[in-house]
Amino acid sequence: PMLANQIAAGEVVERPSSVVKELVENSLDAGADRIEIDIEKGGAKLVRIRDNGCGVPQDELVLALSRHATSKVETLDDLEGIMSLGFRGEALASISSVSRLTFTSRTESQSEAWQAQAEGREMAVTVRPAAHPVGTTVEVVDLFFNTPARRKFLRSEKTEFAHIDELIRRIALARFDVTLILRHNGKAVRQYRAAQTVQEQERRLAAVCGSPFMHHALAVESEHSDVHLRGWICSAQGGRPQNDLQYTYVNGRMMRDKLINHAIRQAYDELLPAEQHAAYVLYIELDPRQVDVNVHPAKHEVRFHQARLVHDFIFQALYTALRQHGD
Numbered sequence: 302p303m304l305a306n307q308i309a310a311g312e313v314v315e316r317p318s319s320v321v322k323e324l325v326e327n328s329l330d331a332g333a334d335r336i337e338i339d340i341e342k343g344g345a346k347l348v349r350i351r352d353n354g355c356g357v358p359q360d361e362l363v364l365a366l367s368r369h370a371t372s373k374v375e376t377l378d379d380l381e382g383i384m385s386l387g388f389r390g391e392a393l394a395s396i397s398s399v400s401r402l403t404f405t406s407r408t409e410s411q412s413e414a415w416q417a418q419a420e421g422r423e424m425a426v427t428v429r430p431a432a433h434p435v436g437t438t439v440e441v442v443d444l445f446f447n448t449p450a451r452r453k454f455l456r457s458e459k460t461e462f463a464h465i466d467e468l469i470r471r472i473a474l475a476r477f478d479v480t481l482i483l484r485h486n487g488k489a490v491r492q493y494r495a496a497q498t499v500q501e502q503e504r505r506l507a508a509v510c511g512s513p514f515m516h517h518a519l520a521v522e523s524e525h526s527d528v529h530l531r532g533w534i535c536s537a538q539g540g541r542p543q544n545d546l547q548y549t550y551v552n553g554r555m556m557r558d559k560l561i562n563h564a565i566r567q568a569y570d571e572l573l574p575a576e577q578h579a580a581y582v583l584y585i586e587l588d589p590r591q592v593d594v595n596v597h598p599a600k601h602e603v604r605f606h607q608a609r610l611v612h613d614f615i616f617q618a619l620y621t622a623l624r625q626h627g628d
């Protein structure tokens with residue numbers, strides 16, 4: 302199983318940001334609304350995620366760290382209707398096979414916390430009592446310490462941290478209801494506060510995308526045939542290149558989809574041919590049975606059952622918004 306875990310780790314854990322992604326998604330699955338992310342040396346030294354989610358009961362700790370024990374996909378129906386982020390049941394096992402992993406957790410019904418430790422080759426999990434509020438802290442130390450070939454592929458501290466920063470930005474835009482705090486080498490780098498009101502949301506949008514984006518952003522909202530679109534589009538150039546500010550979400554998941562991008566591009570091209578850098582944050586919501594999400598973790602593609610309808614709706618909604626704005 303050790304080898305299987307390390308092979309699986311190759312799929313799931315490419316670099317520190319992949320560890321952060323899996324752990325934060327677990328925290329979100331656990332219902333956390335406050336997640337603190339501590340990084341040291343770009344994540345190669347330490348990734349620590351602390352959340353206030355539901356926690357794991359003591360008797361399930363060992364299970365949580367073993368591969369496939371928790372896979373939520375049992376039937377094809379599960380796959381089609383799946384809404385929770387984690388469904389492969391192998392992230393923790395994979396990560397712990399290539400690092401020293403400590404998982405500390407407490408549920409509401411437990412009066413004390415429990416800590417499980419798994420380290421590289423042995424995979425022996427030891428469980429002991431610990432101090433922790435309701436929620437979970439996962440510490441991943443010395444990533445790839447036992448797979449030197451992979452450790453060699455890590456880029457500079459700065460580059461690895463930039464990947465993590467970008468990941469947290471995407472998550473911050475997906476979950477306005479969750480406070481996200483990111484620190485690097487002990488220094489607070491990002492503090493995205495949970496936002497409810499429109500003002501709070503716009504403040505958070507500015508924190509994530511920068512004030513030039515916010516300054517030119519135009520709120521859009523539209524609905525057609527049970528497909529819902531909302532978000533912000535930028536109709537003018539801000540003070541800096543913004544072609545990196547292109548975020549689209551389908552049912553809460555970040556996507557980079559050809560069909561969606563084409564519809565957006567087309568709306569911009571019709572009205573603003575000179576616009577070189579379109580910047581946008583858009584959320585598409587529809588019946589999960591109307592869309593297939595590629596189960597490969599690294600791909601961000603979707604297949605809409607009614608592709609034409611979705612494409613034309615997105616185009617129309619943005620075209621209308623941009624045109625009204627131009628008037």
Ligand code: ADP
Pocket residue numbers: 323327328331352354355356357365366371372373387388389390391392393394436437
């Ligand atoms: P998956 O998320 O696909 O189930 P993981 O290996 O990522 O697989 O996690 C295994 C299990 O550990 C989860 O299903 C969940 O029960 C538990 N778990 C992991 N992280 C947390 C967390 N932060 N809070 C509560 N439970 C967690």
Ligand code: MG
Pocket residue numbers: 323326327386387388390392393
């Ligand atoms: Mg998971």
